[in-house]
Amino acid sequence: MKKFYLILLILIYFLSRVAFLRAIPVYYDSFEYLRFAENVNISNIRQLLLSSHQPIHTFYLTSIFLMKNILPFPAGWVVVLLSLLCGLGTLLVFYYFIKEAENKEIAFKASLFLLVLPYFFVVTTNILYESQLLFFQILTLFLIFLGVKKRKTWLIIFSSIAFFAAVSIFIGSLIFIPLIIYLHLPLKKKKNLKSLLIFGLISFSLLFFSDFIVFGNINSLINKYLSHSGDFTSATEGWLLFSGRIIRSILVQSSANLSVTGALIFFGVLVFNFWKNKKIRLLIFLLAVIISSLMQYWHAGLYGRISLFIVFPAAYLLAKTFKGWLYIFLILLLILPTTFHYAWVSKELPPVYSYAQAVNNIQQDKSLAVVTSDYNRFVYQKENYPLFVIRDRPGIYEDLKEFIDNNLNNNNQLIIDMPAITYPYLQFDGDFYHVLPSRQTINPNTKDVLDNFKLEPITVNKKEVRIFSINKLKT
Numbered sequence: 001m002k003k004f005y006l007i008l009l010i011l012i013y014f015l016s017r018v019a020f021l022r023a024i025p026v027y028y029d030s031f032e033y034l035r036f037a038e039n040v041n042i043s044n045i046r047q048l049l050l051s052s053h054q055p056i057h058t059f060y061l062t063s064i065f066l067m068k069n070i071l072p073f074p075a076g077w078v079v080v081l082l083s084l085l086c087g088l089g090t091l092l093v094f095y096y097f098i099k100e101a102e103n104k105e106i107a108f109k110a111s112l113f114l115l116v117l118p119y120f121f122v123v124t125t126n127i128l129y130e131s132q133l134l135f136f137q138i139l140t141l142f143l144i145f146l147g148v149k150k151r152k153t154w155l156i157i158f159s160s161i162a163f164f165a166a167v168s169i170f171i172g173s174l175i176f177i178p179l180i181i182y183l184h185l186p187l188k189k190k191k192n193l194k195s196l197l198i199f200g201l202i203s204f205s206l207l208f209f210s211d212f213i214v215f216g217n218i219n220s221l222i223n224k225y226l227s228h229s230g231d232f233t234s235a236t237e238g239w240l241l242f243s244g245r246i247i248r249s250i251l252v253q254s255s256a257n258l259s260v261t262g263a264l265i266f267f268g269v270l271v272f273n274f275w276k277n278k279k280i281r282l283l284i285f286l287l288a289v290i291i292s293s294l295m296q297y298w299h300a301g302l303y304g305r306i307s308l309f310i311v312f313p314a315a316y317l318l319a320k321t322f323k324g325w326l327y328i329f330l331i332l333l334l335i336l337p338t339t340f341h342y343a344w345v346s347k348e349l350p351p352v353y354s355y356a357q358a359v360n361n362i363q364q365d366k367s368l369a370v371v372t373s374d375y376n377r378f379v380y381q382k383e384n385y386p387l388f389v390i391r392d393r394p395g396i397y398e399d400l401k402e403f404i405d406n407n408l409n410n411n412n413q414l415i416i417d418m419p420a421i422t423y424p425y426l427q428f429d430g431d432f433y434h435v436l437p438s439r440q441t442i443n444p445n446t447k448d449v450l451d452n453f454k455l456e457p458i459t460v461n462k463k464e465v466r467i468f469s470i471n472k473l474k475t
Helices: 004-015 030-039 045-051 058-070 075-101 104-116 118-123 130-150 153-169 171-183 190-215 218-226 239-258 260-276 278-294 305-321 325-345 351-360 377-381 396-409 418-422 444-450
Strands: 368-373 387-390 413-417 453-458 467-472
Touching (some): 004 075, 004 104, 030 058, 030 377, 045 058, 045 190, 058 075, 058 153, 058 190, 075 118, 104 118, 104 305, 104 325, 118 239, 118 305, 118 325, 130 153, 130 171, 130 190, 130 305, 153 171, 171 190, 171 218, 171 278, 239 260, 239 278, 239 305, 260 278, 260 305, 260 325, 278 305, 351 413, 351 467, 368 377, 368 418, 377 387, 396 413, 396 444, 396 467, 413 418, 418 444, 418 467
Antiparallel strands (some): 453 467
């Protein structure tokens, strides 16, 4: 059968994902995406887009609106099915890309690696924009590769549309411009240069006009593209610490995306291919710069997912380097325990929901207000409690004291959870604690505020849930 490999990949994809689909928010902004899906209609879509967080994931949110009008399912299932279908599209495009660049067997092996990598499993079974982002990123590169190779202008036009979609989903996709230029090399060939100019003109024109329609003015449009300009690892505390943090982020995020064993093998393969294969040295260097740059973004909510593009070079180089099926199966078996762990815990509600359940179970003889952290706030917002959210902003602790004083003076019952006390440490990242700030350390600024009050623990029958009642000190 000519299509045996392809049919087998599609079968494995659905069998390994359908039973683990989660139509509920799990990771940080997914609460916002579900709320958008529940409320959006043709008359309020622009208003809801403008009210979402910066940078607006315009194409992703618009896709949710379109899917909602096509599929007769509840909002949660509409959004998670978008992740599932985009994941399938990603797998198919990746397979054909490697098949065109190498051969069918390497394409099949690479696709198997892609299927088992833990974060590719997670983003294709949860409410997350990264599944759609990966699809348009790999589609962009594949169409450019084909367009330049076969001298087909229409493929370049479609690749520019795909790149517009990728950047509209997440502006960080702009960092792929060096890779796009690489695929057009050598630029001294007039046809290659012409293709690159066509690509740039169409993609950036689409970005400008689509964003201008949404924002309505140039200043807001500019602010969108500057919204993450300060998110890279800071060197203000010295170059030694700066370098250490870069290495830390690369190691931790690679391990999260690929599993610890997968990351270690990939780094070995990366060095081996860089040393042995001169033809792809520049490509490996560009990919290393792009991915390590993306890894400097301290992203809560599936930490490391911004650098998720690493799954493509990892899957490809592993398949290209290890020829024998014995090695392939051995590496797959070393990676799979991490992916199985994600699959296993996905059958339970994530810990953040336990906090909302615990607060809801409190016997309320008066109005209830809650103090929580930025990462827990979504579950409380659904309950419509008066809410104070601790996050990084000037004046937050002065405002916290005022919020506590006002609620106690109004005789409200005031609850604070442990993530609020420890913020920015010990914060949940979906099913687990955030991988970096995972130690239980009380924020000294929060402690200074709470020292003015009396905290009384509230018993909850879940060991990971700790909530406290805030009361006035007895005089």
